Each structure stands twice: as structure tokens, then as C-alpha cells.
């Protein structure tokens with residue numbers, strides 16, 4: 433029951449994360465892709481993860497407790513132009529380390545604005561995740577911004593493109609505004625958490 437989720441910790445880097453036990457699922461994506469909004473929609477708690485019109489708002493790794501030994505992680509967004517290069521590179525490095533070394537990490541949800549899917553950094557992240565044997569859900573967010581025809585077209589295009597990653601990659605559309613895709617998101621997470 434995702435409504436039972438509560439805030440656990442804010443970690444400045446991967447060394448400060450909760451103990452690496454149980455099952456963890458992380459939300460990643462470009463700044464402003466809708467990660468925090470999706471977490472709030474999933475948990476039916478509007479103020480749980482902070483959302484913002486200003487990209488790059490989530491600087492810390494925020495962790496949430498779903499149940500005993502089941503966690504959700506809201507990762508800082510990448511690709512925000514105004515962030516200094518040194519900070520970007522440091523984050524890239526720790527993100528890669530997190531994906532490769534975190535034993536409890538079962539799956540990665542990669543959120544992408546449906547109007548700008550599969551940018552270079554998204555693709556790199558998906559490659560890393562597949563290499564690290566993680567299950568991947570590509571969530572095409574802000575689906576309410578497109579009408580049904582173009583929405584379906586983009587979904588099919590991204591599904592087709594996702595085959596190239598040669599991994600356990602699922603693709604769904606999602607909207608925090610209309611709640612479209614919420615059931616599909618829950619089904620994928622249920623599967624990953626073994627519920």
C-alpha cells in the first residue's frame with residue numbers, strides 16, 4: 433500500500449544512504465521531468481516529495497520508507513544547464529556508483545517528459561542500469577500535455593527504441609495531473625517489490 437509511505441532521510445551523497453538491505457527502487461530523470469510529482473501521486477501525499485517549477489530543486493537524495501525493508505528513492509535530476517560542470521560530473525560519478533554497487537536496488541524508474549524522451553543522458557542512464565542488471569521502467573511523464581494520438585505514437589516509438597537496450601525495460605505513459613498510468617506504475621512496482 434503506497435499510501436503508507438513516509439519520509440526516511442535526506443542524504444547528501446550515496447555514502448549517507450540507509451543500510452543497503454531489503455529492496456529499493458529509485459526514481460531518476462532529468463531536472464523537471466516530474467520525479468517528485470510522480471512520487472507524490474504514487475503515495476497520494478502531495479507534500480511528501482518537494483516539487484518545483486525551478487529545475488534542479490531536489491539536490492539531496494531523498495529516501496522514503498514504504499514498509500519494512502522496502503524503500504523508494506527520489507534522486508536529484510540531471511541535465512540542468514545552470515548546475516556547474518564540476519557538480520554535474522561529481523553527480524554523474526556517484527549516480528553510476530549507486531547503480532552499480534547498491535545491492536538492494538532492484539529497479540530504476542526513469543522519468544522523461546513525453547515531449548522530450550530519450551535524451552543522451554537518459555540513454556546513458558538506461559545503459560548503466562541494464563548493465564547493472566536492474567529492471568527499468570521508462571515513465572513518459574506529463575502525458576496530459578499531448579492528445580491521445582500523439583501520446584500513443586510516442587509510447588510506441590519509445591517502446592520500439594527501448595528494445596535496443598537489450599534489458600528488462602518496460603515503457604508506460606504517466607500523468608500526475610490526470611493520474612493516467614498510475615495503475616501501470618503500481619503494477620510494475622508491486623512486481624519489483626515482490627508484493
Ligand code: GTP
Pocket residue numbers: 461462463464465466467468469470482483484485486487488489490508509510573574575576577606607608609610
Ligand atoms: P527536480 O527535482 O528539479 O529534478 O524536478 P522533478 O523531476 O522532481 O520535477 P517535479 O515533480 O518537481 O515537477 C516539475 C514541474 O512539472 C512542476 O511544475 C510540476 O507541477 C510539473 N509536472 C509534474 N508532473 C506533471 C504532470 O503529470 N503534468 C503536468 N502538466 N505537469 C507536471
Ligand code: MG
Pocket residue numbers: 467468469482483489490506
Ligand atoms: Mg524533484
